[in-house]
Amino acid sequence: MKWFVTLLLGAALGVVAAVLWLGRGVPEAGTAAPGPAVTPAPAAAPPAAAPAPAPAAGVPLPSSELPEVVPPAPVSPATTSVDIDVKPAIGPLLLPVAGVSAKELTNTFEQPRGTERRHEALDIPAPKGTPVYATADGKIVKLFNSKPGGITIYQFDPSEKYAYYYAHLDGYAPDLKEGQQVRRGQMIGYVGVTGNSDPNVPHLHFAIFELNADKKWWEGTPVNPYPYLTGQTK
Numbered sequence: 001m002k003w004f005v006t007l008l009l010g011a012a013l014g015v016v017a018a019v020l021w022l023g024r025g026v027p028e029a030g031t032a033a034p035g036p037a038v039t040p041a042p043a044a045a046p047p048a049a050a051p052a053p054a055p056a057a058g059v060p061l062p063s064s065e066l067p068e069v070v071p072p073a074p075v076s077p078a079t080t081s082v083d084i085d086v087k088p089a090i091g092p093l094l095l096p097v098a099g100v101s102a103k104e105l106t107n108t109f110e111q112p113r114g115t116e117r118r119h120e121a122l123d124i125p126a127p128k129g130t131p132v133y134a135t136a137d138g139k140i141v142k143l144f145n146s147k148p149g150g151i152t153i154y155q156f157d158p159s160e161k162y163a164y165y166y167a168h169l170d171g172y173a174p175d176l177k178e179g180q181q182v183r184r185g186q187m188i189g190y191v192g193v194t195g196n197s198d199p200n201v202p203h204l205h206f207a208i209f210e211l212n213a214d215k216k217w218w219e220g221t222p223v224n225p226y227p228y229l230t231g232q233t234k
């Protein structure tokens with residue numbers, strides 16, 4: 001009988017061993033599954049790395065915000081005040097009507113014209129036929145006849161940033177042509193009453209505007225000529 005007990009014990013041990021082995025085998029298969037879970041572990045590593053990029057992104061953020069904050073601050077105050085007041089690029093201009101002195105000028109730039117518009121120019125009274133001079137060096141870009149302006153001249157400054165506009169002329173100087181270079185003080189036309197000018201009050205309507213990027217001779221931002229004609233520029 002001993003041999004039978006031994007056999008049973010042996011079988012039992014064998015079963016236990018088999019179960020243990022299987023049990024280990026299963027867990028190992030289980031760890032094999034966690035094994036792939038090791039792959040998610042890298043995925044879990046990114047989250048761990050994510051916090052790193054977050055601070056990393058947090059560092060660039062302040063530095064990128066700083067330059068953004070800095071430009072707006074100087075840009076808006078500095079340039080707008082310059083825009084409103086005086087353009088250093090223009091400099092003093094010659095009073096474009098013969099025999100008129102700066103003291104006689106009236107700042108009519110802000111005068112209302114209709115309900116929505118401003119004058120945005122200076123009116124310089126003078127007898128009809130009084131010579132009109134180029135206010136500065138530049139180029140005659142357009143000789144134009146319009147209903148409001150009458151006989152007009154559009155001149156660009158040498159940098160082609162600004163345009164000078166002369167309106168209500170009686171006529172042009174002989175041989176004045178589009179594309180012609182003119183010198184400061186050169187006679188370019190005569191005071192008149194053409195366009196919507198009061199026939200009883202002949203005057204030169206003189207305007208300056210800052211050209212847009214496309215430099216269309218009829219478009220731009222009005223600039224008050226008064227300080228340039230009266231020597232109030234620095």
Ligand SMILES: [Zn+2]
Nearest residue numbers: 121122123205
């Ligand atoms: Zn006017």
